[in-house]
Amino acid sequence: xxxxxxxxxxxxxxxxxxxxxxxxxxxxxxxxxxxxxxxxxxxxxxxxxxxxxxxxxxxxxxxxxxxxxxxxxxxxxxxxxxxxxxxxxxxxxxxxxxxxxxxxxxxxxxxxxxxxxxxxxxxxxxxxxxxxxxxxxxxxxxxxxxxxxxxxxxxxxxxxxxxxxxxxxxxxxxxxxxxxxxxxxxxxxxxxxxxxxxxxxxxxxxxxxxxxxxxxxxxxxxxxxxxxxxxxxxxxxxxxxxxxxxxxxxxxxxxxxxxxxxxxxxxxxxxxxxxxxxxxxxxxxxxxxxxxxxxxxxxxxxxxxxxxxxxxxxxxxxxxxxxxxxxxxxxxxxxxxxxxxxxxxxxxxxxxxxxxxxxxxxxxxxxxxxxxxxxxxxxxxxxxxxxxxxxxxxxxxxxxxxxxxxxxxxxxxxxxxxxxxxxxxxxxxxxxxxxxxxxxxxxxxxxxxxxxxxxxxxxxxxxxxxxxxxxxxxxxxxxxxxxxxxxxxxxxxxxxxxxxxxxxxxxxxxxxxxxxxxxxxx
Amino acid sequence: xxxxxxxxxxxxxxxxxxxxxxxxxxxxxxxxxxxxxxxxxxxxxxxxxxxxxxxxxxxxxxxxxxxxxxxxxxxxxxxxxxxxxxxxxxxxxxxxxxxxxxxxxxxxxxxxxxxxxxxxxxxxxxxxxxxxxxxxxxxxxxxxxxxxxxxxxxxxxxxxxxxxxxxxxxxxxxxxxxxxxxxxxxxxxxxxxxxxxxxxxxxxxxxxxxxxxxxxxxxxxxxxxxxxxxxxxxxxxxxxxxxxxxxxxxxxxxxxxxxxxxxxxxxxxxxxxxxxxxxxxxxxxxxxx
Numbered sequence: 049x050x051x052x053x054x055x056x057x058x059x060x061x062x063x064x065x066x067x068x069x070x071x072x073x074x075x076x077x078x079x080x081x082x083x084x085x086x087x088x089x090x091x092x093x094x095x096x097x098x099x100x101x102x103x104x105x106x107x108x109x110x111x112x113x114x115x116x117x118x119x120x121x122x123x124x125x126x127x128x129x130x131x132x133x134x135x136x137x138x139x140x141x142x143x144x145x146x147x148x149x150x151x152x153x154x155x156x157x158x159x160x161x162x163x164x165x166x167x168x169x170x171x172x173x174x175x176x177x178x179x180x181x182x183x184x185x186x187x188x189x190x191x192x193x194x195x196x197x198x199x200x201x202x203x204x205x206x207x208x209x210x211x212x213x214x215x216x217x218x219x220x221x222x223x224x225x226x227x228x229x230x231x232x233x234x235x236x237x238x239x240x241x242x243x244x245x246x247x248x249x250x251x252x253x254x255x256x257x258x259x260x261x262x263x264x265x266x267x268x269x270x271x272x273x274x275x276x277x278x279x280x281x282x283x284x285x286x287x288x289x290x291x292x293x294x295x296x297x298x299x300x301x302x303x304x305x306x307x308x309x310x311x312x313x314x315x316x317x318x319x320x321x322x323x324x325x326x327x328x329x330x331x332x333x334x335x336x337x338x339x340x341x342x343x344x345x346x347x348x349x350x351x352x353x354x355x356x357x358x359x360x361x362x363x364x365x366x367x368x369x370x371x372x373x374x375x376x377x378x379x380x381x382x383x384x385x386x387x388x389x390x391x392x393x394x395x396x397x398x399x400x401x402x403x404x405x406x407x408x409x410x411x412x413x414x415x416x417x418x419x420x421x422x423x424x425x426x427x428x429x430x431x432x433x434x435x436x437x438x439x440x441x442x443x444x445x446x447x448x449x450x451x452x453x454x455x456x457x458x459x460x461x462x463x464x465x466x467x468x469x470x471x472x473x474x475x476x477x478x479x480x481x482x483x484x485x486x487x488x489x490x491x492x493x494x495x496x497x498x499x500x501x502x503x504x505x506x507x508x509x510x511x512x513x514x515x516x517x518x519x520x521x522x523x524x525x526x527x528x529x530x531x532x533x534x535x536x537x538x539x540x541x542x543x544x545x546x547x548x549x550x551x552x553x554x555x556x557x558x559x560x561x562x563x564x565x566x567x568x569x570x
Numbered sequence: 571x572x573x574x575x576x577x578x579x580x581x582x583x584x585x586x587x588x589x590x591x592x593x594x595x596x597x598x599x600x601x602x603x604x605x606x607x608x609x610x611x612x613x614x615x616x617x618x619x620x621x622x623x624x625x626x627x628x629x630x631x632x633x634x635x636x637x638x639x640x641x642x643x644x645x646x647x648x649x650x651x652x653x654x655x656x657x658x659x660x661x662x663x664x665x666x667x668x669x670x671x672x673x674x675x676x677x678x679x680x681x682x683x684x685x686x687x688x689x690x691x692x693x694x695x696x697x698x699x700x701x702x703x704x705x706x707x708x709x710x711x712x713x714x715x716x717x718x719x720x721x722x723x724x725x726x727x728x729x730x731x732x733x734x735x736x737x738x739x740x741x742x743x744x745x746x747x748x749x750x751x752x753x754x755x756x757x758x759x760x761x762x763x764x765x766x767x768x769x770x771x772x773x774x775x776x777x778x779x780x781x782x783x784x785x786x787x788x789x790x791x792x793x794x795x796x797x798x799x800x801x802x803x804x805x806x807x808x809x810x811x812x813x814x815x816x817x818x819x820x821x822x823x824x825x826x827x828x829x830x831x832x833x834x835x836x837x838x839x840x841x842x843x844x845x846x847x848x849x850x851x852x853x854x855x856x857x858x859x
Binding site: 086089090091092095158159160161162164190191192193195196197198199200203215247249274276277278279280281283284287301303304305309310329421 | 600603604605606608609667668669670671677698699700701702704705708709754755756757759785786787788789790791792794795812814815816817818821
């Protein structure tokens with residue numbers, strides 16, 4: 049996931065110029081601020097936010113605190129980071145649920161922002177969190193939006209209330225009101241109201257949205273905005289704030305390479321927090337938004353916390369322990385290899401995970417070439433083996449390999465490669481299991497960023513959450529993640545990377561492995 | 571006609587001043603940046619205008635306004651915005667990222683062609699997004715065009731495209747419009763799929779136009795989108811949609827200049843008739859006022 053990629057590239061390049069200087073002169077600061085301004089404008093951050101931002105940075109950078117500092121470049125990173133967090137809305141906030149169910153969540157936004165898809169993702173996420181959501185189809189404007197919501201609902205396994213066929217027929221306000229009643233009657237605890245996309249300047253449709261809001265009195269109104277939007281984000285956000293007065297923002301299409309700057313300005317201009325980020329086309333590609341972490345991502349400090357959280361969700365502790373035992377007793381088989389790989393797949397997009405790592409910038413191109421279907425192919429090969437073959441790979445002679453290749457629709461070369469990778473992985477993991485934890489005390493070497501490395505170590509170790517309880521929990525989670533991780537994921541990463549990338553050689557493998565271990569094996 | 575996306579209001583203040591001063595230039599820069607022209611192009615435009623103002627020794631803001639309009643128009647007019655639809659059937663492939671309005675554009679474009687009494691068939695090769703086929707079918711019906719649907723869920727888009735062109739050839743339909751699923755330009759697998767659709771169509775007939783749909787609200791990412799789609803789908807023209815909002819779509823100028831692909835159509839509303847050909851003169855006039 050190259051979210052904000054180019055912005056972090058720009059800022060990193062800017063800071064490189066500052067490195068090695070003992071002190072900051074006003075000219076340095078002006079030069080840096082100009083670069084930051086340009087980088088932010090290129091990233092579609094709204095002009096007024098940019099002005100505000102650069103003003104603050106300049107002021108603070110010229111203050112005493114910097115001149116006394118040992119490493120001024122570090123200080124500027126800190127200042128920019130602080131300011132970015134401030135712009136991003138400061139604190140993360142969770143959905144507020146009504147004391148008396150159902151909790152009503154209304155979605156609003158421009159056409160094509162991704163509301164309907166998001167409705168499905170949100171519903172699925174809520175269901176996973178133990179809620180019973182009901183989707184309400186109040187977009188009666190766009191042709192077949194209702195059908196789309198029904199399909200999405202089916203995929204998410206969530207019921208859809210759609211009494212009207214749509215395509216301009218029916219009263220969306222009434223549908224929304226009835227939807228909430230329906231939820232009360234059938235005891236759903238959350239209601240997600242999908243509304244028609246509208247332009248900020250379309251007074252009539254805006255009034256309709258306001259009417260829906262009035263009719264259902266939602267607990268949350270989420271403004272869905274495309275991460276690719278340009279300077280117009282400000283106008284649009286203001287219009288929606290005046291029109292429906294949203295309570296939170298959802299950023300979509302963050303999996304593209306849009307720098308997403310303008311969407312960030314929305315939070316600062318409207319004072320509403322960005323609550324969720326949508327990072328892919330699958331219904332699971334959806335996560336709570338963490339402003340503090342995102343700021344770190346912009347500065348290319350990586351997003352270690354999100355990563356670990358995701359890893360923990362998918363990672364089965366028992367499995368990990370079993371694997372470790374097997375490694376110690378030398379009985380690691382292809383079956384285990386397959387299991388690990390499937391676990392890794394459960395974590396969601398591997399590209400996404402790797403993209404969040406600090407210093408992953410250089411790998412971005414390799415990541416883009418990385419084909420996740422490789423996992424599926426590997427699965428097919430292993431599943432085409434007999435049980436005996438899986439436990440004793442030594443059995444695999446030429447004719448067996450040919451049979452497996454035929455059975456899995458691959459070639460003997462593929463099978464050979466897999467076996468080879470498995471052997472390497474098993475060997476490597478044995479080292480890990482026997483205590484040879486890879487030497488990555490901090491975040492390991494990051495190309496051309498030695499001092500950032502030091503910073504990262506701190507940043508990664510502590511949760512930046514302002515909520516003490518949450519911070520404690522996250523820190524504990526970090527420690528837990530560090531304790532259990534090395535054995536399992538390292539090997540899978542190895543096996544995967546080897547096959548990844550069309551025509552790729554072993555190059556990315558080492559890096560991916562190192563990257564994964566860097567974050568989990570620390 | 572004062573289009574809603576005009577820079578007019580942003581510029582009014584500066585053109586109503588008595589003469590051109592430093593503040594005028596700052597305002598101009600801000601206005602251009604706010605219209606999504608991007609920092610590079612804004613610098614270029616401002617420098618160019620400063621030069622012209624110095625050359626003609628004027629300090630009248632009205633002159634500056636005229637120069638701005640002319641500069642933008644001249645840049646936009648460097649490429650030919652005419653659609654090349656002389657093949658029979660003329661196959662038009664419509665591509666773009668998610669949510670820019672591809673399906674809607676096809677509906678409007680079909681209507682646009684029907685108004686010239688051309689027979690049109692649309693191919694619903696967006697087999698990915700839920701209900702995209704139905705959405706397209708609704709539009710096609712409104713436009714009076716025929717539609718080719720996938721025979722089963724999740725059918726290969728290339729095969730739908732193939733069947734559509736085949737039908738057109740068989741029945742002598744003049745125009746073929748093919749809808750594709752929205753895809754972010756960073757997903758290389760999906761971009762390859764687009765190249766495949768292209769290859770498969772070309773087995774039957776040459777592709778007349780590949781139109782890349784760009785959303786006017788997009789910021790500087792528009793350029794990255796255009797570059798990726800040109801590489802994978804061989805884009806021959808740009809369509810700018812959602813100009814009926816408050817976005818100015820200034821990034822298309824940068825796109826056109828950097829890629830050499832002309833803007834061919836613009837969408838300015840939700841009605842089926844709200845798609846028009848692109849005229850640099852009118853566009854510049856509306857933008858600058």
